[in-house]
Amino acid sequence: MNFDRRSLIKGGAALGLGAGTGLLDFAKAWAQTAPWKPEAGAQLSMLRWKYFVQSEDDAFVKMIEAFTAATGVKVQISRESYEDVQPKASVAANTGAGPDMFWGLYSLPHLFPQKCVDVSDVADYLGKKYGGWVDSAVQYSQSGGKWIGIPVCYSGNLMNYRVSVMQKAGFKEFPKTTDAFLEYAKATKANGSPGGFALGHASGDGNGWIYWCLWAFGGQHVDKNDKVTINSPETEKALNYAKALYDQMVPGTVAWNDSFNNKAFLANEISWTNNGISIYVAANNDPTKKEIAADMDHAYMPVGPVGKPTELHLMYPVLAMSHTKYPMACKALMAFMLEAQNFNPWIESARGYLTHCLNAYDSNPVWTADPKRTVYRDVAKRSLTAGGQGSVGEKAAAAIADFVILDMFASFCTGRDDAKSAMRVAERQLTRIYR
Amino acid sequence: MADIAMRAGAKAPPREPTAWDRLKVNRNWLGFWFMVPAMAFLILFLAYPLVLGVWLSFTDARIGRTGNFVGLENYEWLAEDSNFWLVVFNTVFYTTVASVAKFAIGLYLALLLNERMPFKAMIRALVLIPFIVPTVLSAIAFWWIYDSNFSIVSWGLREMGLIEGNINFLGDVWNARWSVIFANVWRGIPFIAITLLAGLQTVSPSLYEAATIDGASSWQRFRYITYPLLTPIIAVVMTFSVLFTFTDFQLIWVLTRGGPVNATHLMATLSYQRAILGGNLGEGAAISTAMIPFLLAAIMISWFGLQRRTWQQG
Numbered sequence: 001m002n003f004d005r006r007s008l009i010k011g012g013a014a015l016g017l018g019a020g021t022g023l024l025d026f027a028k029a030w031a032q033t034a035p036w037k038p039e040a041g042a043q044l045s046m047l048r049w050k051y052f053v054q055s056e057d058d059a060f061v062k063m064i065e066a067f068t069a070a071t072g073v074k075v076q077i078s079r080e081s082y083e084d085v086q087p088k089a090s091v092a093a094n095t096g097a098g099p100d101m102f103w104g105l106y107s108l109p110h111l112f113p114q115k116c117v118d119v120s121d122v123a124d125y126l127g128k129k130y131g132g133w134v135d136s137a138v139q140y141s142q143s144g145g146k147w148i149g150i151p152v153c154y155s156g157n158l159m160n161y162r163v164s165v166m167q168k169a170g171f172k173e174f175p176k177t178t179d180a181f182l183e184y185a186k187a188t189k190a191n192g193s194p195g196g197f198a199l200g201h202a203s204g205d206g207n208g209w210i211y212w213c214l215w216a217f218g219g220q221h222v223d224k225n226d227k228v229t230i231n232s233p234e235t236e237k238a239l240n241y242a243k244a245l246y247d248q249m250v251p252g253t254v255a256w257n258d259s260f261n262n263k264a265f266l267a268n269e270i271s272w273t274n275n276g277i278s279i280y281v282a283a284n285n286d287p288t289k290k291e292i293a294a295d296m297d298h299a300y301m302p303v304g305p306v307g308k309p310t311e312l313h314l315m316y317p318v319l320a321m322s323h324t325k326y327p328m329a330c331k332a333l334m335a336f337m338l339e340a341q342n343f344n345p346w347i348e349s350a351r352g353y354l355t356h357c358l359n360a361y362d363s364n365p366v367w368t369a370d371p372k373r374t375v376y377r378d379v380a381k382r383s384l385t386a387g388g389q390g391s392v393g394e395k396a397a398a399a400i401a402d403f404v405i406l407d408m409f410a411s412f413c414t415g416r417d418d419a420k421s422a423m424r425v426a427e428r429q430l431t432r433i434y435r
Numbered sequence: 436m437a438d439i440a441m442r443a444g445a446k447a448p449p450r451e452p453t454a455w456d457r458l459k460v461n462r463n464w465l466g467f468w469f470m471v472p473a474m475a476f477l478i479l480f481l482a483y484p485l486v487l488g489v490w491l492s493f494t495d496a497r498i499g500r501t502g503n504f505v506g507l508e509n510y511e512w513l514a515e516d517s518n519f520w521l522v523v524f525n526t527v528f529y530t531t532v533a534s535v536a537k538f539a540i541g542l543y544l545a546l547l548l549n550e551r552m553p554f555k556a557m558i559r560a561l562v563l564i565p566f567i568v569p570t571v572l573s574a575i576a577f578w579w580i581y582d583s584n585f586s587i588v589s590w591g592l593r594e595m596g597l598i599e600g601n602i603n604f605l606g607d608v609w610n611a612r613w614s615v616i617f618a619n620v621w622r623g624i625p626f627i628a629i630t631l632l633a634g635l636q637t638v639s640p641s642l643y644e645a646a647t648i649d650g651a652s653s654w655q656r657f658r659y660i661t662y663p664l665l666t667p668i669i670a671v672v673m674t675f676s677v678l679f680t681f682t683d684f685q686l687i688w689v690l691t692r693g694g695p696v697n698a699t700h701l702m703a704t705l706s707y708q709r710a711i712l713g714g715n716l717g718e719g720a721a722i723s724t725a726m727i728p729f730l731l732a733a734i735m736i737s738w739f740g741l742q743r744r745t746w747q748q749g
Binding site: 083086087090091093094111112199200201250251252253254255256257260263264267269394397398401402403407410411414416425428429432433 | 497498500512515516517518582583584585600601603604605606608611691692693694695696697708709711712713714715
């Protein structure tokens with residue numbers, strides 16, 4: 001077999017099987033020719049989000065060990081829940097001390113763009129080599145024309161559903177439109193198998209479905225100029241739809257955080273929810289849940305009246321802090337992580353939980369080996385950014401971190417506020433954030 | 436000797452001691468230097484962060500940027516923020532109910548533990564268990580106990596035929612408030628019970644004997660001997676209890692993250708959410724600073740109210 005670059009990309013899975021000495025050989029060869037030579041005596045520390053799939057972390061550790069063996073740069077990895085990476089990165093940015101690199105969530109680099117190392121050269125190198133970046137990843141990682149982070153991967157947030165429940169409810173396939181989905185929710189509840197979306201302060205799943213719903217009906221929290229537009233008839237339609245959906249859900253979703261729907265799905269308490277592929281992976285890993293794994297599948301989020309996908313998926317950018325003594329080592333590691341020989345086996349080890357941001361990796365067999373994973377291949381391309389129509393900077397990050405939109409939906413769905421009051425409260429908060 | 440000294444003195448009269456000479460032997464000056472390490476520690480780790488926090492509340496500082504002075508803008512914004520007032524209500528309600536419950540049950544438990552009983556030492560040690568379990572661990576236990584699908588309480592009541600569906604502990608506004616208060620009370624009782632028990636042990640048995648001989652009932656012994664002698668320690672323990680409850684964070688963050696619909700958000704959790712997660716340090720600092728008057732009021736009530744007798748004696 002001729003191992004040129006193209007075949008390496010296409011045959012990523014095969015490379016994964018040969019990880020070990022093959023990976024080390026590649027790492028050594030790569031270190032010789034890489035455009036970034038780590039500083040003498042460089043040592044790095046990285047704080048990353050804590051894995052959801054063990055095999056992903058194992059593959060990541062192997063990759064880092066190969067990097068260390070090839071470059072002599074020791075890398076200390078710490079792991080935190082993805083929601084906790086941001087506060088720690090913020091403190092590091094404020095104090096100018098702490099880990100050299102942070103691998104966090106959404107628009108993390110935009111919270112302190114002036115404290116991030118300019119990694120435009122790394123992004124250009126990878127983009128040219130691997131078929132370019134998806135649009136949303138570019139938006140998440142650029143500030144003032146510079147790349148302040150490298151978009152490593154997405155974690156998809158799509159519909160998880162039980163096939164038998166769907167069939168019992170009289171549907172041949174999972175609904176593709178919001179109207180059909182509401183009918184589906186009613187039918188599944190009537191059959192005693194309701195679903196549920198998290199309406200508590202769930203950063204991933206909660207914000208995921210709420211923003212999808214808002215955008216599906218044409219609502220936008222800001223326009224292109226970051227002018228607040230949340231108080232609109234479109235938002236009200238989205239609220240009414242969410243309320244109608246909420247009425248069909250299992251009780252208690254207003255208290256759900258990110259893990260509740262996983263637990264409930266795996267305990268046969270709900271038949272549909274929005275999530276990454278982790279429920280499916282967990283079901284496959286547990287001999288007592290094999291039945292669930294066999295009976296479940298995934299689908300895109302239904303399309304609303306706007307007529308196009310309005311999904312929001314979790315993006316994980318990695319950034320280097322400007323206080324690092326070893327910026328070249330940081331850049332070398334970023335580039336190394338996303339080279340096909342490393343990235344393909346790693347993304348495969350995540351078993352569909354993570355999705356690439358570089359177009360060339362579409363051909364990784366991980367997406368076709370199990371057809372139930374295939375929809376997750378496209379999440380990076382389908383995802384909008386947390387800023388909606390507006391900028392993706394710190395204001396959008398603040399709005400999503402403060403759960404402004406999520407609280408608006410929750411207060412309306414639970415009857416605490418009527419639509420007008422809920423929108424007014426959100427409008428006031430957003431006006432301050434976007435001033 | 437005296438002669439020599441007199442002659443020497445005649446030749447060179449002793450110079451007036453300078454300010455420095457006086458300072459060198461000044462005991463207060465020496466005392467000041469002994470105090471410096473403690474003072475530096477307090478200034479560095481207590482006063483400076485407090486002052487910095489208050490200063491930040493008058494700025495529009497964001498994470499990674501120092502920000503500009505904006506006067507009272509953060510406070511004006513909060514004054515009209517319905518979420519903030521809801522959180523103030525939550526915090527006051529949470530603190531009041533939990534503190535009263537902890538005091539009542541803690542005092543009752545202390546009185547019980549002060550009685551003669553078999554395995555007294557072991558029972559006293561067992562009472563401390565909720566206090567020694569790390570808050571996050573106990574919060575995670577409660578998280579499961581309150582789970583909307585897997586709650587053991589719901590399961591137990593369902594098995595007994597008392598309820599049909601699960602109890603929505605954390606999904607309903609008032610259920611959630613009572614649930615977090617219960618968890619806080621469970622965790623806080625041992626601190627109060629053991630501290631009050633220590634206070635009870637200092638009350639001289641002869642007072643009770645004298646009162647018994649005088650024909651005092653058990654309520655009168657409690658009301659006129661135990662309670663007055665216990666008030667100083669009650670003042671201390673309730674001050675700490677109120678402060679800890681008012682500034683609670685871990686329990687809420689693990690159980691509800693402030694939900695549902697902000698019904699269990701406390702000032703500490705809202706401050707963290709807005710300052711650290713939302714990046715708005717100025718507004719978060721303003722919420723934290725707004726806690727100070729409440730905390731001061733709690734301290735004043737405890738000290739001037741409960742220690743009235745001591746003040747009168749003084």
